[in-house]
Amino acid sequence: MSANTVSFYNLAWRWHFYAGLFVIPFMIMLAVTGSIYLFKPQLDNLLYSDLMLVRPAGQALSADQQLDKLRQAYPQATVGQYLPPVDAEHSAQFVVSLDGRKTNLFxxxxxxxxxxxQDAQNNLQAIARSLHGTLLIGMVGDRLIELAAGWAIVLVVSGLYLWWPRGQGMRGVFWPRLANRGRLFWRDLHAVTGFWGSLVLLFMLLTGMTWTGFWGEKFADVWNRFPAAMWNEVPRSDQQARSLNTAADQTVAWAVENTPLPASDPHAAHKGRSATGMAAPSGQVSLQRVVDTAAERGVVPGYSITLPADETGVYSIAVFADDPRNDATLHLDQYSGKVLADIRWQDYGVVARSVEMGVVLHEGKFFGLANQLLMFAVCLLILLSSVSGLVMWWKRRPQGSLGVPPLRHDLPLWKTAVVIMIGLGIAFPLVGLSLLAIWALDWVVLSRIGGGKVVAD
Structure with missing residues (x-):
């Protein structure tokens, strides 16, 4: 093995471990918060049954009567969203601004x-979702999550290269040698769980990347295309539908995030008060009419109605369904009730359909409890692989140092993996930029302070 080859192997080896140490805390956090969000229906019914469940008692009140009851109880509340009961045994929900806080009223x-x-931003599911997407620190957290997910993809590729069988038999390759103890046990546990979980982990990472604020938004802008005629003669605002989503809650599906948000005509009526309590023309259609429109158009239960925020705002009916073929996003003029846009599964392109199907599988929604349990098993594999990776590094680190374990001698030339890594750096710009930064740091600093010595495994 030439000196240049050894140097390259040593570089790749160091990068794998340094990247792993960066990614593992994020992967543990994503696995834990993802597990919580996976079982949202069960946890919500367990923790908040007194808020979410009701006993049927005759004819339900209309949406407008419900809104009046809420205003009587909380006259200071500004209503932003209405979620009709999903069935006869569930409550209605209003999302309001109350005393400066976004609040759920049941x-x-x-x-x-x-x-x-319920505090809309300070409950179990909202916190788990916000941590999962932004680390509770907004755009900076979103970029860190995206960077970690991109590097996790690189680690899966390099991990498969390190795992690749080299004549040592099936043990330690496809199943762990549980009789062993110490470093070899943890090596087998890390490698085998990583292998069996690699394809599903790549699926989870790639579908999760579509929701990121940089790569995901650019990806949507390239692939989410709708016929221009859909927006002919439809007044548009300067916002996109993604403005209806937040870190703690999802209103519209990914496929429609980059569609224009229509605008209502404020000259259609005289001045008065809106359903939100804000100044707006008095000719606003009733909330019940919007509910009736959803029923007439076949929107499945579980949808939300986002109320107009100002004089040019629209009513937005949206359901991000467990089965994406039932997705619906409708925008209504707040004065005439006219449907300005109605976007369904059949309007999605091939890529958008693939992403939406991937996302509901990622979230454990598509085929019920079995989907949840499958994704939970993936989360457990991620935790096991992450923890075993940390233990393996700790046991093999240079004595008295936090550096990289010594280089193996049996690694074949990594040409294919290098090409794949370069491709990943191009496909995911944040990964590519960080790859260049790490290379520069390694060349200037890390390679000069240790970790470059080649020793026997």
């Missing part, structure tokens, strides 16, 4: 009684 649709309140 209301019995039969009696009109307010069942209770």
């Amino acid at each position: 209301l019995d649709p039969y009696s009109g009684q307010v069942l209770g309140t």
Whole structure:
């Protein structure tokens, strides 16, 4: 083995471990918060049954009557969203601004009684989702998550290269040698779980990347295309539908995030008060009419209605369904009730359909409990692989140092993997930029302070 080859192997070896040490904390966090969000329906019913479940009692109140009951109880609240009951045994939900906080108000649709309140940004699911997407620190957290996910893809590729069988038999390759102890046990546990989980992990990472604020948005702008005629003669605002989504909650599907948000005509009526309590023309259609439009158009239960935020705002009916073939996004003029846009599964392109199907599988929604359990098993594999990787590094690190374990001698030339890594750097710009930065740091600093010595495994 030539000196140049050894140098390259040593570089690749160091990069794999340094990247792993960066990515592992993020992967552990994503696995834990993802597991919580996977079981959202069960956890919500367990933790908030007093808010979400009701006993049917005759005819339900109309949406407008429910809104009136809420205003009587909380006259200072500004209503932003209405979620009709998904069935006869569930409450209605209003999302409001109350005392400067975004708050969920749950209301019995039969009696009109307010069942209770919930901080919309400080509950288990909202915190888990925000941590999962932004680390609770906004755009900076989003970029860090995207960078970690991109590097995790690189680690899967390099990990498969390191795992690749080289004549040592099936043990330690496809199943761990559980009789062993110490470093070899942890090596087998890390390698085998990483192998069996690699394809599903790549699926999870790639589908998750579509929601990131940089790569995901650029990807959507390239692939989410709708016929221009859909927006002919439709007044548009300067916002896109993605403005309806937040880190803690998803309103519209990924496939429609980059579609224009229509605008209502404020000259259609005289001045008055809107359903939100804000100044707006008095000719605004009733909330019940919007609910009736959803029913007439076959929108499946579980949808939300986002109310107009100002004089040019629209009513937005949206459902991000467990089965994406039932997705629907409708925008209505707040004065005439005219449907300005109605986007469904059949309007999605091939890429958008693939992404939407991938996302609901990622979130464990598509085929019920079995989907949840499958994704939970992937989360456990991620945790096991991450923890075993840390233990293996700790056991093999240079004595008295936090550096990289010594280089193996049996690594074949990594030409294919290098090409793949360059391709990943191009496909994911944040990864490519960080790859160049790490290379520069390694060349200037790390290679001069240790970790470059080649020793026997």
